[in-house]
Amino acid sequence: xxxxxxxxxxxxxxxxxxxxxxxxxxxxxxxxxxxxxxxxxxxxxxxxxxxxxxxxxxxxxxxxxxxxxxxxxxxxxxxxxxxxxxxxxxxxxxxxxxxxxxxxxxxxxxxxxxxxxxxxxxxxxxxxxxxxxxxxxxxxxxxxxxxxxxxxxxxxxxxxxxxxxxxxxxxxxxxxxxxxxxxxxxxxxxxxxxxxxxxxxxxxxxxxxxxxxxxxxxxxxxxxxxxxxxxxxxxxxxxxxxxxxxxxxxxxxxxxxxxxxxxxxxxxxxxxxxxxxxxxxxxxxxxxxxxxxxxxxxxxxxxxxxxxxxxxxxxxxxxxxxxxxxxxxxxxxxxxxxxxxxxxxxxxxxxxxxxxxxxxxxxxxxxxxxxxxxxxxxxxxxxxxxxxxxxxxxxxxxxxxxxxxxxxxxxxxxxxxxxxxxxxxxxxxxxxxxxxxxxxxxxxxxxxxxxxxxxxxxxxxxxxxxxxxxxxxxxxxxxxxxxxxxxxxxxxxxxxxxxxxxxxxxxxxxxxxxxxxxxxxxxxxxxxxxxxxxxxxxxxxxxxxxxxxxxxxxxxxxxxxxxxxxxxxxxxxxxxxxxxxxxxxxxxxxxxxxxxxxxxxxxxxxxxxxxxxxxxxxxxxxxxxxxxxxxxxxxxxxxxxxxxxxxxxxxxxxxxxxxxxxxxxxxxxxxxxxxxxxxxxxxxxxxxxxxxxxxxxxxxxxxxxxxxxxxxxxxxxxxxxxxxxxxxxxxxxxxxxxxxxxxxxxxxxxxxxxxxxxxxxxxxxxxxxxxxxxxxxxxxxxxxxxxxxxxxxxxxxxxxxxxxxxxxxxxxxxxxxxxxxxxxxxxxxxxxxxx
Ligand code: MCN
Numbered sequence: 001x002x003x004x005x006x007x008x009x010x011x012x013x014x015x016x017x018x019x020x021x022x023x024x025x026x027x028x029x030x031x032x033x034x035x036x037x038x039x040x041x042x043x044x045x046x047x048x049x050x051x052x053x054x055x056x057x058x059x060x061x062x063x064x065x066x067x068x069x070x071x072x073x074x075x076x077x078x079x080x081x082x083x084x085x086x087x088x089x090x091x092x093x094x095x096x097x098x099x100x101x102x103x104x105x106x107x108x109x110x111x112x113x114x115x116x117x118x119x120x121x122x123x124x125x126x127x128x129x130x131x132x133x134x135x136x137x138x139x140x141x142x143x144x145x146x147x148x149x150x151x152x153x154x155x156x157x158x159x160x161x162x163x164x165x166x167x168x169x170x171x172x173x174x175x176x177x178x179x180x181x182x183x184x185x186x187x188x189x190x191x192x193x194x195x196x197x198x199x200x201x202x203x204x205x206x207x208x209x210x211x212x213x214x215x216x217x218x219x220x221x222x223x224x225x226x227x228x229x230x231x232x233x234x235x236x237x238x239x240x241x242x243x244x245x246x247x248x249x250x251x252x253x254x255x256x257x258x259x260x261x262x263x264x265x266x267x268x269x270x271x272x273x274x275x276x277x278x279x280x281x282x283x284x285x286x287x288x289x290x291x292x293x294x295x296x297x298x299x300x301x302x303x304x305x306x307x308x309x310x311x312x313x314x315x316x317x318x319x320x321x322x323x324x325x326x327x328x329x330x331x332x333x334x335x336x337x338x339x340x341x342x343x344x345x346x347x348x349x350x351x352x353x354x355x356x357x358x359x360x361x362x363x364x365x366x367x368x369x370x371x372x373x374x375x376x377x378x379x380x381x382x383x384x385x386x387x388x389x390x391x392x393x394x395x396x397x398x399x400x401x402x403x404x405x406x407x408x409x410x411x412x413x414x415x416x417x418x419x420x421x422x423x424x425x426x427x428x429x430x431x432x433x434x435x436x437x438x439x440x441x442x443x444x445x446x447x448x449x450x451x452x453x454x455x456x457x458x459x460x461x462x463x464x465x466x467x468x469x470x471x472x473x474x475x476x477x478x479x480x481x482x483x484x485x486x487x488x489x490x491x492x493x494x495x496x497x498x499x500x501x502x503x504x505x506x507x508x509x510x511x512x513x514x515x516x517x518x519x520x521x522x523x524x525x526x527x528x529x530x531x532x533x534x535x536x537x538x539x540x541x542x543x544x545x546x547x548x549x550x551x552x553x554x555x556x557x558x559x560x561x562x563x564x565x566x567x568x569x570x571x572x573x574x575x576x577x578x579x580x581x582x583x584x585x586x587x588x589x590x591x592x593x594x595x596x597x598x599x600x601x602x603x604x605x606x607x608x609x610x611x612x613x614x615x616x617x618x619x620x621x622x623x624x625x626x627x628x629x630x631x632x633x634x635x636x637x638x639x640x641x642x643x644x645x646x647x648x649x650x651x652x653x654x655x656x657x658x659x660x661x662x663x664x665x666x667x668x669x670x671x672x673x674x675x676x677x678x679x680x681x682x683x684x685x686x687x688x689x690x691x692x693x694x695x696x697x698x699x700x701x702x703x704x705x706x707x708x709x710x711x712x713x714x715x716x717x718x719x720x721x722x723x724x725x726x727x728x729x730x731x732x733x734x735x736x737x738x739x740x741x742x743x744x745x746x747x748x749x750x751x752x753x754x755x756x757x758x759x760x761x762x763x764x765x766x767x768x769x770x771x772x773x774x775x776x777x778x779x780x781x782x783x784x785x786x787x788x789x790x791x792x793x794x795x796x797x798x799x800x801x802x803x804x805x806x807x808x809x810x811x812x813x814x815x816x817x818x819x820x821x822x823x824x825x826x827x828x829x830x831x832x833x834x835x
Pocket of ligand 1: 263264265266267380381382516517518519520521524525556557558559560561562563677678679680681682683685686689692749750751752753754
């Protein structure tokens with residue numbers, strides 16, 4: 001089942017909001033007409049290459065740039081000391097800032113060029129600027145670095161161990177923070193009283209985002225005006241401008257950050273990295289345009305990876321299968337330094353979602369953030385919420401099995417009831433609205449669940465192993481309001497801003513502070529504005545991603561654009577309508593209170609022939625020949641919209657797989673996704689977002705994982721080694737939806753951008769584990785490669801269809817390199833509450 005796109009010309013203006021019209025941005029993207037950062041060519045442009053540490057951890061004894069400087073075509077070579085020399089153009093911090101603070105946070109210095117020590121393979125040591133990109137890279141190789149190698153650590157548990165090497169003097173024991181949420185005493189009591197408990201010792205592996213377009217930046221300095229233009233792959237140009245201004249010491253109002261077309265971000269282009277700051281600083285220092293584009297290897301080594309949790313998770317239940325408690329202890333990998341929003345991800349974006357879709361009376365979660373010798377870890381699609389959802393839905397699977405209930409019915413029994421919203425969880429957040437049974441019912445229907453167990457039993461008779469896996473996920477998007485975010489540690493407001501401008505001829509440009517990079521904002525925002533103003537969709541143009549054009553903005557991440565950016569556009573549009581109403585009243589000689597607005601026309605109540613269109617009023621407002629005395633000419637409005645709560649999308653995803661124990665291969669029979677993202681502005685774009693998200697979630701479940709060796713050397717530094725799934729690896733998806741409006745924004749929308757990624761991994765794992773139940777497999781580590789599965793089953797059919805595990809643990813390769821004596825499963829089921 002797939003939604004067909006509609007030509008916007010075939011849609012009545014009144015129906016434009018909610019129509020599955022085709023994306024207007026696609027023709028340029030698919031005909032090569034789009035302009036990416038690397039496409040930008042400026043006169044006299046130089047190229048920058050970054051020399052990166054080849055070691056996970058080392059002291060820099062000496063960095064000798066002589067040979068590189070002498071190479072033909074090399075214009076300059078910079079190291080840490082050059083940034084601080086006396087004649088530098090400005091005094092920046094030359095260290096990267098952190099945008100989210102926690103009480104217990106131990107901040108550490110994050111220089112944009114390493115001082116005396118490198119802390120991950122990829123840490124920037126020197127930059128070379130040359131007339132040609134290839135020369136720049138060759139010259140970077142010619143910089144001679146005398147490293148003194150130090151012990152390194154890539155895993156958070158290893159980093160927190162007593163004998164671990166210390167990364168930073170300011171963070172003893174490599175502890176970046178200790179954080180908790182929920183009520184520990186109440187939760188311990190729930191476990192003491194529990195009739196049943198299950199526990200999981202799991203890893204949520206590090207992932208690398210793999211956008212199609214690597215990070216890139218072009219900087220152009222104008223000495224005459226002291227203006228510095230930076231074109232870069234950004235999800236949030238205004239935030240980048242603010243942060244970069246401090247890092248390189250250039251005044252914010254003379255710094256322009258523009259994101260041209262951006263080929264995917266998935267979170268990795270939110271953060272402020274050293275490279276973009278260096279390009280800007282170098283361009284200013286040399287007074288010449290400079291370009292840097294990451295190689296694919298550089299993206300593997302430096303793009304902020306996501307996830308990286310090790311967790312002990314427990315579920316307590318009563319005799320009737322009601323969940324009575326959840327207890328979680330997580331060690332989160334933060335990498336070598338704190339990335340821009342890193343502290344928020346394994347804390348507030350994670351612990352607050354641990355109630356899942358369930359009415360759970362006691363929850364406690366503690367998290368220790370660990371510095372390790374991997375690149376700084378930060379938000380990657382879903383960010384914190386996939387980790388929470390994975391954990392809860394894995395526990396739900398095991399819990400149902402422990403109490404002998406059907407997994408779907410176990411979930412249904414524990415759902416927050418639909419009359420309990422707004423629902424206050426035990427982990428600080430209040431769910432806005434929900435009706436969790438609806439997507440579950442629709443998914444069960446789509447998957448034909450009534451017959452499934454019989455089919456599964458029949459297949460097992462034939463030595464075939466089918467499994468079904470459920471994921472009843474919840475996510476939180478549009479983090480808000482700013483005051484609350486500030487109390488939680490955000491160093492920024494989380495509003496969004498828009499400017500909607502009528503032109504005198506009646507067409508409109510809508511500017512928004514979000515910055516789409518594949519999500520189709522040009523289409524959906526035009527749908528919103530056209531609907532509010534009652535004008536044709538074609539008459540609305542959308543502009544994002546340029547600090548010179550858009551007054552202010554917070555950017556695109558956390559699936560916030562529809563709920564927060566879209567609402568800012570509604571607010572500005574409504575201001576326009578109100579101003580136009582006054583002008584209409586003036587022209588129609590009526591009281592504004594008597595002037596009604598419908599489908600782009602104002603008319604006097606009860607006198608439909610006394611009317612004037614909003615487009616005509618736009619012209620009148622600019623002519624200003626006949627407007628009210630106290631009215632300013634022109635028709636445009638700016639708004640800042642600060643929501644009063646998050647929005648909480650939800651849904652049920654179901655995977656049906658067949659697992660071949662002899663080869664370890666997993667094949668999808670079906671993948672069903674039923675999502676509730678509130679009202680849908682454009683169902684086709686919503687479906688596309690779900691598809692993309694599920695692809696990434698399936699990637700995590702089956703293929704992807706950043707692997708480091710004992711020296712914190714990246715073993716998966718290319719597409720050859722880091723298995724990004726190909727199209728043939730992704731199942732056909734059957735999508736469905738239910739609609740539960742959010743009461744917290746004028747559109748009634750919830751976010752969708754991360755839904756698929758949050759939902760998919762546990763749907764797949766629950767299905768695989770369900771298939772392998774006869775082998776006694778409770779849990780597998782991700783990615784569930786054929787090798788992992790094969791090791792867990794012993795590579796043969798279960799002898800008696802019974803529950804005896806048949807594994808060959810010797811062959812199992814663990815992430816930490818140890819042979820795992822019992823194969824992958826680390827789940828335990830018992831009926832006591834002791835930890
Ligand atoms: N939408 C809708 N109806 C809704 C909700 C959303 O029609 N009820 C539309 C929106 O108007 C928008 C799109 O769906 O056109 C996604 O909206 P939203 O959920 O608000 O997410 P954002 O636009 O804020 O995008 C961010 C989100 C995130 S956090 C990641 S990561 C991600 C994702 O989007 N990265 C992406 N999707 C991506 N898609 C592409 N192609 N590339 C990425 O890098």
